Amino acid sequence: MPFEDEFSHALREAAEASPPTSVELLAIGAAQRGRRRKRRRTVVASASAMAAMACVGVLTLQLRPSADVSSPSTVGTTADPATPAATRKLPPLTPVPAPVTSGQLLELFKAELPADLRLSNAMTQDGSAGGSVQLTAAYTATDGHHTGGVEINLTRAPAHPGQRASVGPCSGGIPDCTTTAEPGGASLSLYLPAQAAGGEQNWTATLDRPDGSALTISAGNIPGPGSGRDTPYPNAPLLSAAQLTALALDPVWQPLMANPGGTSTAG
């Protein structure tokens, strides 16, 4: 007998000599184990689906452009509209300052004004039209002898390529108005008119920046809202030309000029 046949015969004899104890128990045990396996697979599949959904959610949140990207802070930045959103190069992840409100402007203005002025009748005003934003904050100020109004006005207009950002208050050869160039392409216009026939006098210092933003600090003898007075104060403005210039050139306004806009918090 060839060895292969002999070996096959021996395998059969060995296998037949060892029957299972109970095929019924074997079958029941297998079914029980199978049910457990099926349950486990269902749980794993559910958990995987939930994990996948969570991953998709996280990815979506990460890839979604921030709402601030389209805020006025990015006015002037250019993005190719033909470029698909998925392939458009995203701006670097630098913190975008929140839009400034007139209430914040009022507080900052108060801190920057000379300490010897007592301030009252605070007023704020927000305005926006045609993509331009304007914030105004004002006080009635007194130095103990004289009274007047002080005001800050911050505007930002959308930049138009090939056009000057701002014409400037002295354009047209207005008397008592001087414009000086400032670093970075900005210009400072100081307008110190004489008292008008009715007694009104209002001095302004305006800083125009090439990005379309402008800051105007003004001081005058015209009574503001809430003062209970309807005729000009009989004195000169409470801020001198030097004080107006210093205030207009103060770098504290720069971050505000970069991101004006928001709701009024007039008080």
Added chain:
Amino acid sequence: MDHSPTSKPEPAPPGPLDFLDFAAAQGGRLYRTAYLLTGGDSHLAEDLVQEALSRLYPRWKRLSRLENPAGYAHTVLVNTFLSLRRRRSSSELVTFQFSEVAVHDGDPTLRLTLLDALRDLSAQDRAVLVLRFWEDRSIEETAAALRLTSTAVRSRSHRALNRMRALLGTGFAERSRPAVEPR
């Protein structure tokens, strides 16, 4: 008018009962294959059969429609054996403890010698021999079941048989049988 349905009712879809029937019908044969694969370890063989059948259970509705589900079950058994051997330890626990049964063994010496020799082989060589010489599968069928090439199966089979011959010797079956006294 008779409105009773004339068409034959649809056969019930296969369910757990069918699985139990199948497992009970094939359990004995699967166990014997597992017994040889494990080199005579009856407890491991029962565990292996339960594990292999439990792998069929979640897909039983589809598998029961195969032309030869028994053949598929044997293939799963062999692959389960090989994967368990690779992992070395199984975390599965035996669902039922079987009581020891007396084995009606005509030739315990032959059986023990053969099982000892089988244990001396690698798991894959053992699987090749069991499929070829116990299940009578062809080279191609064995290759398909073990996911090997036909050449690899031939080579492994040849090598394993030589090893068996060296361990058992030619004519081992005759030698191990007790000599019959002449009257």
